[in-house]
Amino acid sequence: MELRTLRYFIAVLEAGSLSRAAGSLYVAQPALTAQIRKLEEELGAQLFERSHAGMAPTPAGLQLYQDARRLLSDAAAVRERVRSLPQGPEGSVTVALPFLIASLLMGPVLAGLKATHPRIRVFVLDDLSLMVRKAMLDRRADIGILVDQAQVDGLRCRPFAREAMYFCGRDLQGTVAPLLQPAPAGEGHPRIAFAAAAAQPLVLQSRRFSIRQRVEDAANAQEVPLNIVHEHDSARVIRSLYACGAGFTFTPACALPDAGRQAAPWLVARVVQPELQRSYSLATAADRPLDAAARVVVQAIEAHARTLIAGGRWEAEWLGEADAVPAGHGPKPGRAAR
Numbered sequence: 001m002e003l004r005t006l007r008y009f010i011a012v013l014e015a016g017s018l019s020r021a022a023g024s025l026y027v028a029q030p031a032l033t034a035q036i037r038k039l040e041e042e043l044g045a046q047l048f049e050r051s052h053a054g055m056a057p058t059p060a061g062l063q064l065y066q067d068a069r070r071l072l073s074d075a076a077a078v079r080e081r082v083r084s085l086p087q088g089p090e091g092s093v094t095v096a097l098p099f100l101i102a103s104l105l106m107g108p109v110l111a112g113l114k115a116t117h118p119r120i121r122v123f124v125l126d127d128l129s130l131m132v133r134k135a136m137l138d139r140r141a142d143i144g145i146l147v148d149q150a151q152v153d154g155l156r157c158r159p160f161a162r163e164a165m166y167f168c169g170r171d172l173q174g175t176v177a178p179l180l181q182p183a184p185a186g187e188g189h190p191r192i193a194f195a196a197a198a199a200q201p202l203v204l205q206s207r208r209f210s211i212r213q214r215v216e217d218a219a220n221a222q223e224v225p226l227n228i229v230h231e232h233d234s235a236r237v238i239r240s241l242y243a244c245g246a247g248f249t250f251t252p253a254c255a256l257p258d259a260g261r262q263a264a265p266w267l268v269a270r271v272v273q274p275e276l277q278r279s280y281s282l283a284t285a286a287d288r289p290l291d292a293a294a295r296v297v298v299q300a301i302e303a304h305a306r307t308l309i310a311g312g313r314w315e316a317e318w319l320g321e322a323d324a325v326p327a328g329h330g331p332k333p334g335r336a337a338r
Contacts, residue, residue: 001042003075006068008035009047013065017054090119091293095301096141098210099235101280102126104254104314109300120293129210136283142294143301144283147210157281159319161305165214165276166256167197169248171267176200176248180269188315192269194276195224203230203238203247214276215250221274252278253315282320 008025012032015021022029040047047061057065097105106124113120125135129147136144136155144155151157166189171177180190198219204226205212219226229247232238242249248267256268282298284290290298302321308314 001039003072005035005039006072008032009039010065010068010072012036012048012055013057013061016056088117088119089292089296091291092121092123093143093294093297094123094125094141095143095145095297096125096127096132096135097145098129098132098147099126100252100255101145104257104308105301105304109297109304112304113297113300117293117296120296122297128208130208133283136285139285142284142290143298145301146281146283148214148279149281149283150279152283154286155283156286157283158321160280160282160302161309161314161316161319162277162279163253163314163316165211165250165252165271165278167192167200167248167267167269167271168251168256169200169242169267170245171265172245174265176267177265180267181272183270187270188312190269191272193273194218194271195222195273197248197250197269197271198222198224198226200227201229201247202227203232203241203249204228205235205238206231206233209233210278211250211252214278218274218276250276256315257313279319 008021008027011025012018012021015024018029018032018036022032025032036047043060043064045060046058047064048055048057095106102124106126110122110124113122125132125141127135132141132144133146133149133152135141136146137152145160146152146155146157149157150159169176176192179196180192183190198215204215207213207216215226230238230241232241238249241247250271282302284294284298305314305316305320306318309316309318
């Protein structure tokens with residue numbers, strides 16, 4: 001017994017005539033007659049009394065009419081429930097990335113995935129850059145964003161983005177503003193020479209943090225001392241110190257949106273001579289291909305990063321693959337957004 005045959009039966013009963021039902025169904029009358037006879041044979045019961053006046057249902061026909069209407073209604077509901085199920089990949093994906101870039105990227109990415117791929121569950125590990133690398137090597141994360149790590153044994157790393165470092169703090173005495181160099185055309189922030197920045201009272205994290213390591217490397221290369229007045233591991237303590245005017249700090253471009261909310265006289269300058277930069281790589285396990293859910297998450301992270309950079313909301317250079325890079329072609333560097 002097919003649903004189509006039941007629909008034909010209902011149409012004949014409601015029309016009271018094979019010819020009228022055939023017209024409404026756009027089916028040839030002989031074919032419709034054959035379907036009704038086949039249905040009666042399958043059920044072993046006569047469903048209609050046939051006369052010159054038309055087709056009148058028998059008691060068996062009336063019973064089948066009620067059951068058939070219910071069956072067709074249930075079938076339609078089943079179809080609707082199946083069609084309304086969210087489509088696409090399903091699974092759990094863990095992303096590990098540093099604190100600062102997590103606040104820039106992951107909120108919009110998670111919200112977008114919730115709307116477009118509700119069957120993908122994303123867990124985020126935000127930690128020190130060293131711990132992000134460890135989480136990837138320990139297989140506690142499927143996707144990682146590494147700082148200044150172009151290659152890591154056991155991981156497949158590909159370029160993601162590169163950003164400049166900035167000098168930030170409250171210039172309460174007005175002594176730093178005269179040291180600034182005008183911003184070149186197209187840049188939104190003035191510049192400050194590294195030696196001038198290093199001489200100011202600094203609040204920095206310890207040497208196990210990547211930002212401090214980059215600052216130390218520049219100081220050693222320039223043979224200039226760092227005037228460190230506060231050293232703490234807590235990013236919240238560092239933020240509280242420079243927010244109250246206790247000193248200045250170095251911060252990557254990804255943290256500028258948060259730093260820029262501080263009270264005046266707030267100072268932000270791009271560090272030059274030398275220019276301090278940090279690069280990000282997107283890492284996955286070298287011996288384990290990404291499943292469909294993880295690929296969706298990677299695409300969402302990369303798409304949002306490109307959007308931020310193109311819109312000037314992240315002063316960085318996109319290093320990842322462009323949207324239309326053919327298979328087998330290498331990454332193409334993006335343009336820096338100023």
